[in-house]
Amino acid sequence: xxxxxxxxxxxxxxxxxxxxxxxxxxxxxxxxxxxxxxxxxxxxxxxxxxxxxxxxxxxxxxxxxxxxxxxxxxxxxxxxxxxxxxxxxxxxxxxxxxx
Amino acid sequence: xxxxxxxxxxxxxxxxxxxxxxxxxxxxxxxxxxxxxxxxxxxxxxxxxxxxxxxxxxxxxxxxxxxxxxxxxxxxxxxxxxxxxxxxxxxxxxxxxxxxxxxxxxxxxxxxxxxxxxxxxxxxxxxxxxxxxxxxxxxxxxxxxxxxxxxxxxxxxxxxxxxxxxxxxxxxxxxxxxxxxxxxxxxxxxxxxxxxxxxxxxxxxxxxxxxxxxxxxxxxxxxxxxxxxxxxxx
Numbered sequence: 001x002x003x004x005x006x007x008x009x010x011x012x013x014x015x016x017x018x019x020x021x022x023x024x025x026x027x028x029x030x031x032x033x034x035x036x037x038x039x040x041x042x043x044x045x046x047x048x049x050x051x052x053x054x055x056x057x058x059x060x061x062x063x064x065x066x067x068x069x070x071x072x073x074x075x076x077x078x079x080x081x082x083x084x085x086x087x088x089x090x091x092x093x094x095x096x097x098x099x
Numbered sequence: 100x101x102x103x104x105x106x107x108x109x110x111x112x113x114x115x116x117x118x119x120x121x122x123x124x125x126x127x128x129x130x131x132x133x134x135x136x137x138x139x140x141x142x143x144x145x146x147x148x149x150x151x152x153x154x155x156x157x158x159x160x161x162x163x164x165x166x167x168x169x170x171x172x173x174x175x176x177x178x179x180x181x182x183x184x185x186x187x188x189x190x191x192x193x194x195x196x197x198x199x200x201x202x203x204x205x206x207x208x209x210x211x212x213x214x215x216x217x218x219x220x221x222x223x224x225x226x227x228x229x230x231x232x233x234x235x236x237x238x239x240x241x242x243x244x245x246x247x248x249x250x251x252x253x254x255x256x257x258x259x260x261x262x263x264x265x266x267x268x269x270x271x272x273x274x275x276x277x278x279x280x281x282x283x284x285x286x287x288x289x290x291x292x293x294x295x296x297x298x299x300x301x302x303x304x305x306x307x308x309x310x311x312x313x314x315x316x317x318x319x320x321x322x323x324x325x326x327x328x329x330x331x332x333x
Contacts, residue, residue, distance in 0.1 A: 001101055001102055001105045001145070001218065002215070002216050002217060002218060003214060003215050003216075003217065003218070003219055004207060004215045004216055005105065005109070006105075006142065006146065007207050007215065008204070008207065009109045009112060009113065009142070011199075011200060011203035011204065011207070012113060012116075012200060013112060013113065013116045013135075014199070014203070015196040015197070015199045015200040015203070016113070016116040016117060016119075016120055016196065017116065017119075017120075018195065018196055018199060019120060019192050019193055019195065019196035020119060020120035022188055022191075022192040022195065023120065023188060023189070023192045024120065025179070026125060026179060028125050028128075028167075028170065028171060028174075029119070029120075029125055029128055031167075032119050032125075032128055032129065032132050032167070033119060033120060035132060035163075036116050036119060036132070036135070039135070039136070039139055042139075042151075042155075043139060043142060043143075046143055046146050046148045046151055047146055049146075049148065049227075050146040050147060050148070050219040050220070051212075051214040051215065051217075051219045051220065052214070052220060053219065053220025053221070053223070053226070055226065055227060055231050055232055055235055056235065056239075056240075058148050058150065058151050058227055058232055059232060059235050059236060059240050059243075060243075061148070061151050062150075062151060062154060062232070062236075063240075063243055063244075063247050065154060065155070065158060065159065066247040066250065066251060067247070067250065068159075068163070069158065069162075069163055069251070069254070070250050070251060070253070070254035071254075072163050072166060072167070073166070073254045073255065073257070073258040074254055074257050074258055074261065076166060076167070076170045076258070076262075077257065077258035077259075077260075077261030077262040078261055079170060079174065080170060080173065080174070080261070080262045081261050081262060083173070083174045084262075084264070089174060
């Protein structure tokens with residue numbers, strides 16, 4: 001398959017993830033949609049790595065996975081802290097920093 | 100054969116992605132993301148990135164998703180509305196997504212990269228194996244590798260600090276006070292015997308502590324002396 005097909009799939013996954021981040025009110029699902037966007041970036045990195053015949057893109061895909069794991073840990077820690085304080089798990093209600 | 104596998108994996112990945120966004124219950128969203136990740140690993144295999152595919156399945160679909168499932172089970176994943184009540188976002192968000200998709204497709208169609216329409220560089224044996232990637236990590240990309248390890252450490256410490264139980268920030272749970280019934284001497288814990296902690300049976304008068312042994316055989320008419328003897332001690 002041509003590399004362009006992989007890039008198309010990557011672009012579609014990225015857009016679905018972006019729509020989910022905007023649309024869903026639950027921070028847990030927002031984190032899941034962020035994962036979708038990061039994975040779309042990963043797919044593009046690996047596809048370009050295949051296109052050039054170098055492994056550099058795969059190395060950075062692995063780095064992106066590390067960053068995603070860190071983001072998940074901190075994000076889920078925040079959600080658990082929100083839940084412990086009996087606050088609503090809804091980004092529209094958590095608007096104290098709104099200004 | 101490769102095309103068939105590509106379309107199966109691509110449809111699986113896209114269906115998983117749509118499922119994450121469109122399913123009401125967060126628990127099933129997480130499961131849809133697991134399907135998406137496994138389909139994406141198949142795409143990585145088609146792109147000859149075996150090590151990344153294995154890492155994707157083991158680390159992402161294995162470890163990170165288990166973390167998600169634990170948190171969803173902890174906070175209770177109930178059905179919820181798909182979009183925020185009464186917002187223009189319901190209309191604007193799909194429009195935004197469509198705009199980004201069209202823009203990305205235009206960028207890809209108008210690219211000057213010749214390799215986009217080919218199957219990629221000719222395959223050399225050993226491409227994407229752990230040996231090559233490890234060599235790259237320890238030579239060319241040593242600095243990003245170290246930064247990634249530092250980032251993992253910071254994230255682990257930060258998650259522990261965030262999720263830890265803190266005093267003062269949350270309403271204290273009402274702990275039922277233990278009944279302060281008088282208790283016979285020599286029936287307390289070791290800490291009370293050693294004088295580190297004042298037991299409920301000992302009072303501030305020193306003569307109570309130097310009570311004769313007879314006090315043990317005739318305990319005061321406390322309510323819970325038998326219960327204390329059974330639960331206290333070592």
